Amino acid sequence: MGRPSLKEKLLSDGLQLVHKRGFGASSVRDIVQAAGVPQGSFTNHFASKEAFGLEILERYHDMASAAVKATLRNDAVSPLRRLRAWIDGQLEYLRQEDMRRGCLYGNLSAEASEESEAIRKRVAAVFAENQASVAYCLEAAIDSGELAANADVQELAGFIVSSLQGAILVAKAQRSPTPVERFERVLFRSVLPAGTVSKRRARVSR
Amino acid sequence: MGRPSLKEKLLSDGLQLVHKRGFGASSVRDIVQAAGVPQGSFTNHFASKEAFGLEILERYHDMASAAVKATLRNDAVSPLRRLRAWIDGQLEYLRQEDMRRGCLYGNLSAEASEESEAIRKRVAAVFAENQASVAYCLEAAIDSGELAANADVQELAGFIVSSLQGAILVAKAQRSPTPVERFERVLFRSVLPAGTVSKRRARVSR
DNA sequence: ACAAACAGTACGGACGTCCACATTGTGCCG
DNA sequence: CGGCACAATGTGGACGTCCGTACTGTTTGT
Known part of the structure; x- marks a missing residue:
């Protein structure tokens, strides 16, 4: 046909x-x-340009999901190494176009949030999904003893996802990988080893 | 006339x-x-819409500079309280429009970086300026003993500026202040007390 | 043969910019 | 000290272009 x-x-x-x-x-x-x-x-x-936008968002999401599966959710590798590999992978992708691209999620969040409610909601959902994947990885890190047992995994995961977005955004403006590299250094040297954002009463954190 | x-x-x-x-x-x-x-x-x-964009960017910068002077650079207040006040002030401003606005710098970084080189450069410069102000505040925190003396002030300041941008960006997509509040909690509970991103050989970090 | 996809063009509207002219405050000159 | 000339700003509409979308055939694989 x-x-x-x-x-x-x-x-x-x-x-x-x-x-x-x-x-x-x-x-x-x-x-x-x-x-x-x-x-x-x-x-x-x-049907419309907005529908096209939603489809390329889905396509981008497929690529990103594959990367998540190969890193954050790859139980064959030690948890903190996976987290590092996830960030390094994004950094490598960003370098390909001289840091001009940024992250599609972040770009659409900034420019399409007020134009298309559908796109805004999809982007918000993807952020939440990324947070869940990072949380999965951090949970594994606790189990393997790489992260303090009392760390609030959801809190840290949300922090990591949003901070990475910010690093990519600033890197785009400055056309330099420095902000992302710096994010990675501070994360591993300062946030995760100390990692003592203790769980609060409820685990919900939303 | x-x-x-x-x-x-x-x-x-x-x-x-x-x-x-x-x-x-x-x-x-x-x-x-x-x-x-x-x-x-x-x-x-x-002369053009781009010229208008540069002028409102300057206007926004005037407002932001006033806030920085009243908080980060206000030596009458203890350093870490100033830093917290700076973030709280932005959070309050963001809430005014139900988190819809985001930060003008971040928005323009995402959407105008490829359209106007002049706007991109100005935004990059403003990020650097903010980093310098945060660094000034952290330096004071070391002097007052609120922060470990061996902390790499530039590294931390860059991390804080970009992570805040990311928190605001995600908050905009999710229409919720949670990411910014979470950023503030993790920053003060986990990054700054431990604060041990030690200075590397050179102090330059750029 | 029929459905699905290709392909070129047309359409109404919105865009950034430009222009021609009216209005008003300021300072110089008689 | 009164009026005049001029420059800066106000004002509304026009211009050419590009936008997203719709439409009408034509081609092609099953």
Whole structure:
């Protein structure tokens, strides 16, 4: 039925463009040109530009999830090494385009939060999901004795996720990997070894 | 010479609008309407929308500088209390619009970095300036014995500035003050008391 | 043969910018 | 000391471009 679809090309090339130049700054014409497909194909496959945004967000999420599975949730490696590998992986990805891209989640959080409620909610959910993965890794760190047993895992995980976003954001403005590298150093030298954010009465932390 | 200028009104009302809705999402017509001035006044006072963006950035910077002077650089208060007051002040400001605004610096870093090199450079400079102010405060904390003497002040200050940006960014996506409150808790419970990011060989850290 | 995807173009509106002219406060000159 | 000229600002609309989206065929694989 039908012909081979150009949707894949639109999604993969479009994601690259939007990630580098921003969602609002990338017009539909820019996107179809980057993908080398005719204008009509965009309308054929996406009900609106917002729907396209949600799909590339999903695509980015697939990549990020794969990285999480290979690092944070990879029980074959010791917990704090996994956490470091997760951050190093992002740093390497950021360097590829001279720190210009930033994190798609953070970019969309800043620029699309007021334009599209659907995108804002998806980004918020992804942040929560990342926090859960970091928490999983920290839990393992407690079990293996790499982290103090009384550490509040959810609290630390949320702190790590948001602080990493900030480091990437500042790195984007300064076009330098320094903020992310510094985040990693301080995290491992100062936050985690001392790691004594003790659990408060309830474990909920939300 | 001439009549009383409407430039002030454009800048103050325009800043509010851009801060809440984003730079790209705010059209020139939106801005003049929010300020209640005719369209032509925008052209009269600003050579371009980018020039306007740089001016509201400067206006925002004036406000932020005043807050820094009253907190981080206020030697009448004990250093760590100043740092806490600085963060609390931002938190209060963010709450005013239900966490929708985020930080103008962070927003522009994410959305304007690829559109305007001038804005990107200004934002990067402001981040560096904030880092210097936090470092000033941490230096005072060492002198007063509130922070370990061997702490790497520049390293910690950079970490604090970027992590706060990230907390505000995530808070914006989640429409909740929790990430910023959590940042503050972890910072004071875990990073600063232990505070042992020791100075490396050179003090430069850049 | 039929459904699905391609493909080119058209459309109404919003965008940033520009322009021509009216208005008003200021300072100089008679 | 009164009026005039000028510069700065106000004011509304116009201009060309680009935007997201819709539409109407055409092609192609099953």
